[in-house]
Amino acid sequence: MTTAITSPDCTASADAARERVLDLARWAPSGDNTQVWRFQHDADGGFTVLGHDTRDEVVYDHNGRASQFALGALLETIRIAATTVGRQAVIERLDVGDTRSPRWHVALIAAPGIIPDHLAAQIERRTTNRLPFSTRQPNACEWLALAHALGGHRLRAFTSLADRWRMARLLTGFGWVRYSCPECWEVHRKILDFDHVRSADRVPVRSLGADPLTEAVMRWSMPAWARLRFLNRWLGGTIAPCLRFDLLPALRCAGVVAIVAPGPIDDLDSQIAAGAAVQRLWLTATSLGLSLQPAYTPISFAGMVRDQRRFTHAPGVWERATHLVAAWNGQLGFDAERTVFAARIGFARAPYARSVRRKINELMVM
Numbered sequence: 211m212t213t214a215i216t217s218p219d220c221t222a223s224a225d226a227a228r229e230r231v232l233d234l235a236r237w238a239p240s241g242d243n244t245q246v247w248r249f250q251h252d253a254d255g256g257f258t259v260l261g262h263d264t265r266d267e268v269v270y271d272h273n274g275r276a277s278q279f280a281l282g283a284l285l286e287t288i289r290i291a292a293t294t295v296g297r298q299a300v301i302e303r304l305d306v307g308d309t310r311s312p313r314w315h316v317a318l319i320a321a322p323g324i325i326p327d328h329l330a331a332q333i334e335r336r337t338t339n340r341l342p343f344s345t346r347q348p349n350a351c352e353w354l355a356l357a358h359a360l361g362g363h364r365l366r367a368f369t370s371l372a373d374r375w376r377m378a379r380l381l382t383g384f385g386w387v388r389y390s391c392p393e394c395w396e397v398h399r400k401i402l403d404f405d406h407v408r409s410a411d412r413v414p415v416r417s418l419g420a421d422p423l424t425e426a427v428m429r430w431s432m433p434a435w436a437r438l439r440f441l442n443r444w445l446g447g448t449i450a451p452c453l454r455f456d457l458l459p460a461l462r463c464a465g466v467v468a469i470v471a472p473g474p475i476d477d478l479d480s481q482i483a484a485g486a487a488v489q490r491l492w493l494t495a496t497s498l499g500l501s502l503q504p505a506y507t508p509i510s511f512a513g514m515v516r517d518q519r520r521f522t523h524a525p526g527v528w529e530r531a532t533h534l535v536a537a538w539n540g541q542l543g544f545d546a547e548r549t550v551f552a553a554r555i556g557f558a559r560a561p562y563a564r565s566v567r568r569k570i571n572e573l574m575v576m
């Protein structure tokens with residue numbers, strides 16, 4: 211699918227340009243739709259991005275990396291959005307050193323003649339698709355466009371039947387880890403929204419593609435770990451979600467892509483760069499009719515195993531995670547250390563159930 215490049219609205223006032231950019235920027239993806247950003251207007255017509263991370267509340271946000279990743283996607287979205295109002299976003303990091311609550315100043319500089327980024331039209335259309343996809347492979351041009359979108363990062367694609375089967379086994383194993391420990395349940399309990407098909411601050415259960423029975427069981431069991439533990443112990447409670455949310459989608463897709471950073475990923479700036487690259491990849495995929503579902507838990511568990519952070523007290527779960535991470539690293543080989551992101555990819559229609567966003571006034575700090 212192609213998108214027409216329309217002329218930027220260079221006549222927009224500074225205030226209108228800023229509102230437009232902020233309105234688009236909030237559609238950037240974030241882990242569990244946490245929207246780890248707030249905005250503050252600045253006197254120069256620009257604004258400050260106030261970032262935070264969820265490492266203290268979300269087990270998957272190891273060292274705040276998932277949040278930093280989302281902030282990178284946000285900054286890239288700001289850059290893209292600015293071009294639609296004839297502006298260039300000049301982004302400068304403030305408080306260098308503070309990685310828990312990093313801030314950036316964004317100046318929107320008038321740039322007559324700037325060509326609107328063709329990815330701008332995809333910002334609101336891009337969404338996480340957790341449903342099964344077609345197994346049809348993207349063609350060579352489509353793969354090239356995806357790889358090119360990443361700039362300095364590198365794309366790896368696991369698409370053969372054997373690779374997809376290996377990935378499916380791994381992702382199902384990681385699913386079992388997620389459903390078997392109270393630390394992960396603590397996160398799922400807070401972020402799953404059972405009441406809305408479009409959730410402004412969480413993830414709608416409907417977006418997981420659960421059948422009515424699984425959804426009813428989840429609704430009953432989610433409020434208390436004791437209920438989930440009972441299900442897991444006596445009724446094989448991890449089997450249905452592993453099959454439905456992990457194995458089936460992992461087999462029903464064109465493959466799994468992994469994004470490899472050009473250098474070591476040891477500071478906030480490298481995470482920000484990775485988040486920016488993946489947002490460009492995701493928007494490019496959307497423009498091609500391809501859906502993506504991040505598979506971030508292997509990345510997150512791999513980091514915890516590497517740092518020997520025993521994230522759970524549940525018996526046997528840490529040991530299983532350690533084995534799975536070893537197999538995951540084996541699959542990625544030389545690139546394992548620098549793999550910053552992984553996702554299922556494939557052709558599919560956009561899902562109706564999705565996360566939407568908080569209203570812009572809820573994201574503004576006076």
Ligand SMILES: Cc1cc2nc3c(=O)[nH]c(=O)nc-3n(C[C@H](O)[C@H](O)[C@H](O)COP(=O)(O)O)c2cc1C
Pocket residue numbers: 237238239240241242243244276277279280283336337338339340412413503504505506507564565566
């Ligand atoms: C760093 C990061 C990690 C994510 N990990 C997962 C994941 O493991 N599984 C998943 O289904 N979605 C994952 N997501 C997708 C988010 O849940 C999603 O972006 C968010 O809920 C907003 O929804 P949207 O992408 O449909 O706009 C991740 C997103 C980010 C930025």
